[in-house]
C-alpha cells in the first residue's frame with residue numbers, strides 16, 4: 001500500500017467495492033507517508049473583533065495539499081489519524097509549524113485544534129510546553145480548542161489538563177458548541193476561557209426568531225459566566241450584524257475569509273490590532 005500514490009490511491013479511495021476498513025488502512029498509510037515527506041501544511045482563518053472588525057487572531061487548520069483536485073479534507077484524515085495514533089505526530093507538527101509561523105507577528109493570537117486523543121495523553125501539557133520553549137512563542141498568545149466529546153468522556157483528566165494549560169498561560173476554548181448535548185451550565189465547570197459557537201447554530205441567527213433567541217441566550221449566558229464568545233461560520237453581513245448585536249465578542253467565517261496560507265491572510269483588507 002505504502003508505495004501507492006496520486007491517482008492510484010484516489011481511485012482506490014473512490015472504489016465502491018472497498019470496505020470502510022480498507023479505505024481507512026489506505027488513508028492511514030498515506031498519512032504516515034505524508035508525515036514522513038512533510039506534505040502537510042497549516043492554513044489560517046482570521047478571527048475578528050466583533051466591535052472593531054479588526055483581525056485579532058487566527059485559527060490554524062491542517063491542510064494536505066498533496067493531490068491537486070483530489071485533496072483530502074481534515075474531516076477525512078483527522079478521524080483516521082485519531083484512530084491510528086498518527087494524530088500525535090500530526091498534532092505536534094501543526095502546533096510547532098503554527099507557533100513558528102506566527103512568532104514574528106507580535107500581536108496576533110493563535111488558536112490550534114486539539115484532538116481528544118492528544119488531550120487524553122498525560123504528556124500533552126509537557127509537549128505544549130516544549131513547543132513553546134523551542135519556538136519561543138508566548139504562551140499567552142496561544143489558545144487550544146477542544147471539543148465536548150473529550151471533556152465528557154474523561155472529566156477528571158480534562159479538568160487537570162485545562163488547569164495545567166492555564167498555568168502555562170495558554171487559553172482553552174470549547175470548540176463546536178451547539179453540536180453536542182451538554183448545557184453551558186455543565187461546561188462552565190471546566191473553566192473554559194472561550195466558547196466557540198458552531199456554524200450550525202450561529203448560522204441559524206438569521207433564520208427565524210426562535211433560533212435567534214436560542215443563539216442570543218447562549219451568548220448571554222456564556223458572557224455572564226465570564227467566557228469570551230466566538231461565532232464560527234459567519235457567511236453574510238446580516239449574520240455578522242445579528243451576532244454582533246447578540247453580544248458575540250469575536251467572529252470567524254467566510255464573510256471575512258476562508259482559511260488560506262498565512263501570507264495571503266496577512267494581505268487581506270482587514271485592519272490588524274496594533
Ligand code: C2E
Pocket residue numbers: 045060061062073074075078091094113114115145175176199232233234235252253254255258259
Ligand atoms: P473546526 O475547528 O470547527 O474549524 C472550522 C471549520 O469550519 C474549518 O473546516 C473551516 O474551514 C470551516 N469554516 C470556516 N468558516 C466557515 C464558513 O463561514 N462556512 C462554512 N460552511 N465553513 C466554514 P476545515 O478546515 O475543513 O476543518 C474541519 C475540522 O477538522 C475542524 O473544525 C477541526 O475540528 C478539524 N481540524 C482541522 N485542522 C485540525 C488540526 O490541525 N488538528 C485537529 N485535531 N483537528 C483539526
Ligand code: MG
Pocket residue numbers: 059113145175
Ligand atoms: Mg476549531
Ligand code: MG
Pocket residue numbers: 175176196198199232
Ligand atoms: Mg468549530
Ligand code: MG
Pocket residue numbers: 175176
Ligand atoms: Mg470541528
